[in-house]
Amino acid sequence: MEEKMEKIRRFLDACDGLVTGTYREAEVGISQVLRCLAESAELKGLFAAVTEEFDYANTRSFYLKDLPAGRGAAYLPSSRVDALAFVFCLFAEIDAGVVKFPEFLLRYFYVDGSYTASYALFADRIVRPFRDIVRDAYPAACVGYSYAERPARKGEATRLREETSKRNVVFEGKIITVRCDDAVLPDGRPCKREIVEHSGGASVLCIVDGKVVLVRQFRYAYGEELYEIPAGKLEKGEDPSAAAMRELEEETGLIAGSLSLLTVLYPSPGYTNEKIYIYEAKGVRKGETHPDSDEFLKVEYIPFTEACNMVARGEIRDAKTVAALLYYRAKIQ
DSSP states (O other), X not given: OHHHHHHHHHHHHHHHXXXXXXXSSHHHHHHHHHHHHHHOHHHHHHHHHHHTTSOHHHHHHHHHHHTXXXXXXXXXXXXXXXHHHHIIIIIOOOBTTBOOXXXXXXXXXXXXXXXXXXXXXXXXXXXXXXXXXXXXXXXXGGTTOOOOOOOOOTTSOOOOOOEEEEOOEEEEOSSEEEEEEEEEOTTSOEEEEEEEEEOOEEEEEOEETTEEEEEEEEETTTTEEEEEOSEEEOOTTOOHHHHHHHHXXXXXXXXXXXXEEEEEEOSOTTTBOOOXXXXXXXXXXEOOOOOOTTOOEEEEEEEHHHHHHHHHTTSOOOHHHHHHHHHHHHHHO
């Protein structure tokens, strides 16, 4: 049973590769699809049952005549049954596992190494229905898999979600991991996504007697000193509120009686998954500072109104600090 499901999964994966355009050459993907079909009695049986009343000979003649002349794309079938029959009669010449593919079609799928609109039609009207009818017939083969969906058609809600085809780690450091993933756009086209993985951070807006507690430190990446609210990196699996409490005491020597979450900041969603949790400290009392050994900073108490003015003048530029100050000002107003 497991071997049967594995064959069907390989078949679905091959179809999905064609749908998302992740194969370097369409011929490779189509050959893989048809090889899987040849090896699976279940798939061949399903195929025959769906297409048993279709006129293979006339349909084959029609598409072979019109596609080379550039007219066939307009007549690609739209129904599931027609799509299966089309694949069967045009692409599948299966004899003892030997699969043939009409070479003339390749030039309609690629121009200068890129997929064409004809390929998009082929993927949407042929491969997707072909894949989906098998997926519906064998749901057990789909457990744990997430297959790409077709792009929205006119009148349908537009999909925005992108899917990951392959996760590629190119660098692993102490603080970040860098990936260059193979991904799929909402319209089914392949793309690359460069991602910086970060465990996230926790920060604290602490106001004592109307003054904001800020730390000033040199940031190597920018080559300048910045004003920031106390903050630090989350350890793997760490509770953000616990990290915020720790960073406040380590950097400023202050201990919060409690914390309330102001907001969660996505500092740069174009390339990183980092999230920064911003808390408001309450019931603050004095403790002792104990910054990290490689951390050099100066603690400053700045009146809240002046801190907001510093944001307006561009003197406070750190994103989490700007967000914390403006969010809190909106809250109290």
